[in-house]
Amino acid sequence: xxxxxxxxxxxxxxxxxxxxxxxxxxxxxxxxxxxxxxxxxxxxxxxxxxxxxxxxxxxxxxxxxxxxxxxxxxxxxxxxxxxxxxxxxxxxxxxxxxxxxxxxxxxxxxxxxxxxxxxxxxxxxxxxxxxxxxxxxxxxxxxxxxxxxxxxxxxxxxxxxxxxxxxxxxxxxxxxxxxxxxxxxxxxxxxxxxxxxxxxxxxxxxxxxxxxxxxxxxxxxxxxxxxxxxxxxxxxxxxxxxxxxxxxxxxxxxxxxxxxxxxxxxxxxxxxxxxxxxxxxxxxxxxxxxxxxxxxxxxxxxxxxxxxxxxxxxxxxxxxxxxxxxxxxxxxxxxxxxxxxxxxxxxxxxxxxxxx
Amino acid sequence: xxxxxxxxxxxxxxxxxxxxxxxxxxxxxxxxxxxxxxxxxxxxxxxxxxxxxxxxxxxxxxxxxxxxxxxxxxxxxxxxxxxxxxxxxxxxxxxxxxxxxxxxxxxxxxxxxxxxxxxxxxxxxxxxxxxxxxxxxxxxxxxxxxxxxxxxxxxxxxxxxxxxxxxxxxxxxxxxxxxxxxxxxxxxxxxxxxxxxxxxxxxxxxxxxxxxxxxxxxxxxxxxxxxxxxxxxxxxxxxxxxxxxxxxxxxxxxxxxxxxxxxxxxxxxxxxxxxxxxxxxxxxxxxxxxxxxxxxxxxxxxxxxxxxxxxxxxxxxxxxxxxxxxxxxxxxxxxxxxxxxxxxxxxxxxxxxxxxxxxxxxxxxxxxxxxxxxxxxxxxxxx
Numbered sequence: 001x002x003x004x005x006x007x008x009x010x011x012x013x014x015x016x017x018x019x020x021x022x023x024x025x026x027x028x029x030x031x032x033x034x035x036x037x038x039x040x041x042x043x044x045x046x047x048x049x050x051x052x053x054x055x056x057x058x059x060x061x062x063x064x065x066x067x068x069x070x071x072x073x074x075x076x077x078x079x080x081x082x083x084x085x086x087x088x089x090x091x092x093x094x095x096x097x098x099x100x101x102x103x104x105x106x107x108x109x110x111x112x113x114x115x116x117x118x119x120x121x122x123x124x125x126x127x128x129x130x131x132x133x134x135x136x137x138x139x140x141x142x143x144x145x146x147x148x149x150x151x152x153x154x155x156x157x158x159x160x161x162x163x164x165x166x167x168x169x170x171x172x173x174x175x176x177x178x179x180x181x182x183x184x185x186x187x188x189x190x191x192x193x194x195x196x197x198x199x200x201x202x203x204x205x206x207x208x209x210x211x212x213x214x215x216x217x218x219x220x221x222x223x224x225x226x227x228x229x230x231x232x233x234x235x236x237x238x239x240x241x242x243x244x245x246x247x248x249x250x251x252x253x254x255x256x257x258x259x260x261x262x263x264x265x266x267x268x269x270x271x272x273x274x275x276x277x278x279x280x281x282x283x284x285x286x287x288x289x290x291x292x293x294x295x296x297x298x299x300x301x302x303x304x305x306x307x308x309x310x311x312x313x314x315x316x317x318x319x320x321x322x323x324x325x326x327x328x329x330x331x332x333x334x335x336x337x338x339x340x341x342x343x344x345x346x347x348x349x350x351x352x353x354x355x356x
Numbered sequence: 357x358x359x360x361x362x363x364x365x366x367x368x369x370x371x372x373x374x375x376x377x378x379x380x381x382x383x384x385x386x387x388x389x390x391x392x393x394x395x396x397x398x399x400x401x402x403x404x405x406x407x408x409x410x411x412x413x414x415x416x417x418x419x420x421x422x423x424x425x426x427x428x429x430x431x432x433x434x435x436x437x438x439x440x441x442x443x444x445x446x447x448x449x450x451x452x453x454x455x456x457x458x459x460x461x462x463x464x465x466x467x468x469x470x471x472x473x474x475x476x477x478x479x480x481x482x483x484x485x486x487x488x489x490x491x492x493x494x495x496x497x498x499x500x501x502x503x504x505x506x507x508x509x510x511x512x513x514x515x516x517x518x519x520x521x522x523x524x525x526x527x528x529x530x531x532x533x534x535x536x537x538x539x540x541x542x543x544x545x546x547x548x549x550x551x552x553x554x555x556x557x558x559x560x561x562x563x564x565x566x567x568x569x570x571x572x573x574x575x576x577x578x579x580x581x582x583x584x585x586x587x588x589x590x591x592x593x594x595x596x597x598x599x600x601x602x603x604x605x606x607x608x609x610x611x612x613x614x615x616x617x618x619x620x621x622x623x624x625x626x627x628x629x630x631x632x633x634x635x636x637x638x639x640x641x642x643x644x645x646x647x648x649x650x651x652x653x654x655x656x657x658x659x660x661x662x663x664x665x666x667x668x669x670x671x672x673x674x675x676x677x678x679x680x681x682x683x684x685x686x687x688x689x690x691x692x693x694x695x696x697x698x699x700x701x702x703x704x705x706x707x708x709x710x711x712x713x714x715x716x717x718x719x720x721x722x723x724x725x726x727x728x729x730x731x732x733x734x735x736x737x738x739x
Contacts, residue, residue, distance in 0.1 A: 233487070
């Protein structure tokens with residue numbers, strides 16, 4: 001990863017927080033049909049543990065080699081393309097979810113293809129502006145997103161009914177662990193950390209733990225309110241957190257779901273922009289003669305075509321947004337590849353030591 | 357480069373905008389703004405859907421008291437499913453229905469008695485139906501409620517919604533929003549409650565009244581509780597925010613309390629293998645009225661006596677309401693049974709099919725703690 005553009009650890013992890021917040025607020029209830037509502041409050045404990053485990057190889061690489069430029073250490077085009085594919089896949093998923101949301105909730109009677117095309121063009125423009133611009137936008141977005149979410153939750157306090165809770169582990173621990181894996185699988189940010197660290201200055205370790213804790217807290221809080229306010233109604237909704245926001249009201253304002261929708265769009269811009277930027281940056285590294293902006297144009301065009309294909313049929317969205325596939329690719333890019341590099345480098349070092 | 361990007365964007369916008377087929381529908385003049393939906397089921401299993409709508413082409417009418425009233429129109433259609441029946445209004449009026457402004461859903465007796473399963477899906481699936489919309493049951497036909505006429509004008513769905521929404525100030529009404537209904541509908545017991553509406557007539561003018569609370573057992577309507585009983589059902593359900601309570605004192609006086617705050621704590625423990633539900637109600641209230649003249653000065657002792665007698669009265673009323681609910685109607689509409697599910701899941705799993713009889717044979721201990729916050733603007737004897 002080229003290190004011309006650098007941002008602070010605070011900016012970087014804020015960007016990741018916004019990016020992961022999108023996955024949280026666009027949570028689809030179909031993922032968790034085997035678990036009871038209160039299990040989702042316990043799930044973050046497993047999730048945070050998995051998050052630490054998944055990052056261990058990367059941490060050990062940093063400790064041993066005093067660098068975290070994973071792509072330089074790997075120096076393999078296959079691995080480069082592996083990351084490009086994963087980032088492309090998550091860009092498509094991000095936009096596809098936005099499309100399903102807009103087509104189902106915001107403009108149910110309208111063809112939202114225009115919105116979809118504009119969203120991708122806007123995200124591509126964000127990627128064109130670069131890593132630093134995205135980092136600054138993320139901090140600004142966080143200033144808007146976090147108070148908006150806190151405000152929505154605060155107005156729901158009076159609707160909380162603890163009798164809506166369910167027994168924990170009613171169907172055993174396995175479904176809860178499975179859901180934690182699902183949740184980790186949806187966190188492409190682990191792979192982003194693996195790639196972006198050379199572009200980040202400051203205390204990365206501290207930033208990582210803050211990021212992991214805060215996004216887990218956000219998830220647990222959202223699930224707490226969804227469970228205690230809506231109870232079993234949560235499971236009937238395609239986008240339960242949006243429905244939750246539609247129940248929030250304050251004084252004469254009773255459409256707080258509009259705030260939620262704007263939060264969603266803002267987060268989508270940051271996330272998809274970052275993912276397109278990363279794809280263009282890795283491709284530019286492989287094909288150095290071609291300027292980065294042409295890669296952004298190409299990626300934007302392919303993303304538009306792919307998303308237009310997916311948007312025409314809901315079955316296609318369900319096929320693409322596959323949780324097992326996401327677990328596999330996130331696991332490979334965030335855990336297996338760093339682990340492999342760690343083992344190979346350690347072996348190489350031992351051989352050098354033996355020869356000397 | 358910039359020029360080519362601009363041209364590209366203009367072409368994209370043009371392609372999508374001029375191919376937009378739904379522009380016609382979006383004009384508010386072409387929309388039928390639905391304010392209330394009433395559903396009945398006929399003997400041949402067809403649905404009769406009554407829509408109360410705002411006529412967007414007509415000018416506002418002025419009522420007898422001079423207030424501006426939006427012009428209301430009603431439509432009654434019959435069809436095989438709720439969706440196609442509502443859609444068929446376009447054939448009559450040439451307008452596309454808009455549900456997002458819908459205020460209330462009224463379910464006729466034919467639905468509430470046996471066909472709840474058939475109607476509930478539409479309101480959950482259709483995204484335009486707000487999750488916080490009120491649901492009510494009609495004592496007879498839902499169409500009677502939405503077609504009731506107060507003289508020349510229809511009784512508006514908006515006014516019915518305001519009446520039900522007053523449950524925050526008057527616990528004699530048991531307000532149920534769509535998400536609350538579905539929450540209970542999808543729970544183990546499938547027991548719930550909702551306001552019951554009826555049409556009354558006086559001097560040729562009709563009005564829609566909330567006559568009590570319809571109680572459901574396993575998705576079926578059983579019976580209804582009076583508005584006075586509804587107060588105590590609300591206490592059991594921890595749904596009292598602000599309300600008035602009147603009670604008879606031993607000395608023959610009548611006392612009115614204005615409840616300004618209330619919280620019901622519901623806990624469960626097992627005693628001798630039997631579930632024991634502890635219901636602790638904490639109330640903060642003002643004395644609003646005491647019959648028997650204004651000259652009588654109150655002492656601290658009087659306040660203590662009022663507090664004790666009011667606590668006993670409310671405890672008794674809650675116990676009676678609980679008995680009727682569980683023993684006569686076999687319904688867990690106030691949700692106490694969920695305590696078994698949450699805190700004793702193994703017991704619940706084992707007895708899931710007999711939960712009604714377990715609830716009937718459980719022990720319930722009611723304890724009311726009343727705080728007299730204010731006594732009003734009358735003098736107190738400072739001794």
